Amino acid sequence: MTRLRAVLSFALLIAYGCAPTTASKVIQGAVVAANVADVHSTKLGLESRHGREANSLMPDSWLEQGLVKAVWSAGVIWLGTTLEVRGHRTFARVLQASLAAVTAGVAARNYTITR
Numbered sequence: 001m002t003r004l005r006a007v008l009s010f011a012l013l014i015a016y017g018c019a020p021t022t023a024s025k026v027i028q029g030a031v032v033a034a035n036v037a038d039v040h041s042t043k044l045g046l047e048s049r050h051g052r053e054a055n056s057l058m059p060d061s062w063l064e065q066g067l068v069k070a071v072w073s074a075g076v077i078w079l080g081t082t083l084e085v086r087g088h089r090t091f092a093r094v095l096q097a098s099l100a101a102v103t104a105g106v107a108a109r110n111y112t113i114t115r
Helices: 002-018 022-048 062-085 089-113
Strands: none
Touching (some): 022 089, 062 089
């Protein structure tokens, strides 16, 4: 779990270092937080034997899933920052907030399955 925390902390630092405005920092922090919640809820679901990974492209190990999610978060942050710097601020924020909301919804669903 320590490696996963280190990778996700690095992704969060990228988000806060790259974002040109405070609103962007909040949205990019939400992207990272939603992905952390998704990995954690998937781990709990797999350990409780009540859940399974529905995405066939994701690896079986939750540590590898965390690494995939960290790369995904960094990509979303990079794309949002690039769009915002090039003058597409609203589109960047809507895109990132939408991806964070979908991922948070998946994590919430995963948490209900583990109970």
